[in-house]
Amino acid sequence: MKDRTIGIIGGGQLGRMLAMAAARLNYRTIILEPQPDCPAAQLTNGQITAAYDDAAALAELSNLCSVVTYEFENVPVAAAETLAATVPVYPPPKALEVAQDRLTEKRFLNGCGIETARFHAVDSQADLEAALADFDGKGVLKTRRLGYDGKGQRVFKGPQDSPAGAFEALGAVPLILESFVPFEREVSIIAARGTDGTVRAYDAAENVHRDGILHTSTLPAAIGPQTQATALKAAESLLSALDYVGVIGMEFFVLGDGTLIANEIAPRVHNSGHWTEAACIVSQFEQHIRAVAGLPLGDPARHSDCVMQNLIGDDIDDLNDWLKTSDTLVHLYGKTEARPGRKMGHVTRLTGANRQEKA
Incomplete structure (x- = not known):
């Protein structure tokens, strides 16, 4: 076996x-x-x-x-x-190495021709103060490793926010200061690459976060076809550079003119791709299994518009209401204890058929 x-x-x-x-x-x-x-x-x-x-x-x-x-x-x-x-x-260890360090990740993305926010490495309080001076006192300070769902971060909104003690407060570990990005929305793209180099990508999802945790992913995203194409091109470039096999999640900020700024990557199936199990014939999970097992990748086409919502903490108390809602897939994670910030499951509500013709 x-x-x-x-x-x-x-x-x-x-x-x-x-x-x-x-x-x-x-x-x-x-x-x-x-x-x-x-x-x-x-x-x-x-x-x-x-x-x-x-x-x-x-x-x-x-x-x-x-x-x-x-x-x-x-x-x-x-x-x-x-x-x-x-x-x-699969994905290869190199993908882990890149994704585990935000500084390495930003530099790798830039090396692939993918634009990111401006950034500075911060290895001391003096580094932080110099970086903030370069960014007019504004930016998001993050731990370079192990942060997720908004943890390990501090926001500086301007000179009124004193950086005193901030380096120590985040553990005196290697940090990165990222400049603010004047974005209109956040989107993500879920893409897969097979062992033969074939790439397939799902439509971009528009994401809303609450307290640093993904709240909803909506399809279709309010972006134009050129922005969608740019996201796909970025994913293809990254997957090729990593000689990647499997599913990857890429998050982007969308500027007013449709330009994309890459935020971060996740070398795995991704929370913002959970909608695919309800609105696609082949979900991101099956696509990942197909990829790592050397099977042909499936068609990522979306048959329905939808909204995926995470059930976080006591959101699980609304379960019966979701179970009564038509055109809604409910997926629970087998966790018995609901805690603040803990993902207990998700629901995906179909909102209409996707009638776009295939290319």
Whole structure:
């Protein structure tokens, strides 16, 4: 069964949904995850309960699987490289290395011809003060590594916001200061690249965040065809540069003239692509499994307009109302305890047929 078994590092809701997609294509999945009662454990064929960098666990995963993937971008790069010596790892470890450090990520995107916000590396309080002076006292200070959902950040709205103590307050770790971008909306594109280099991309979603966490993704996004084409071109450039295999999420700011500024990338299936399971024949999860398993990529065409909404914390209390709503797919993540900021599930409401003709 090894040739039909996919290893997944990480046992959260993304791993859970990947396991569901794999099962539909007659693949088994084994997860490596230290938490025994994780969401993915309920649906996978097996779990290795150990740290992500445990040498014995990595060897066991390699022996059991024909390919390994991951559901989040903070997998230790060294662990991915160890696995890659004995079994294909998709997306490649290089993608992890780029995505785990915001400074490395920005420089790599720029090297691919993809525009980002202006930025400065910040390794001291003096660096921060100099960077803010260059940006007229404005910018977003972020930890370079491990931040997500708005965590590890501080916003400076102008000279009135004193930077005193900010470097220490964020842990005295390597930081990055990014300039403000005068954007009108935020969009993301979910794209996939197969082992043969084929690229397929879903339509861009328009995203709204609350408290740094994705709230809704709406299709279609209020952008023109040229902006959509620019997003696709950026994705193709990045995927090629990384020799990527699998699904990637790319977030962009859209300026008033339709110009795109790349915000960040995620080398995995992405929250803003959850709508694809309701509004496309082939979801982002199935597309990722197809890619890493060496299967032909599916058609990413959207058959319906839709709005995906995350159920965060006590949003789960509205479950019965969502279950009564027509044309709505409800997807829960198997988590029993609702906490503030915790993603408990999502719903996708179809809002009408997409009647655009295929190109």
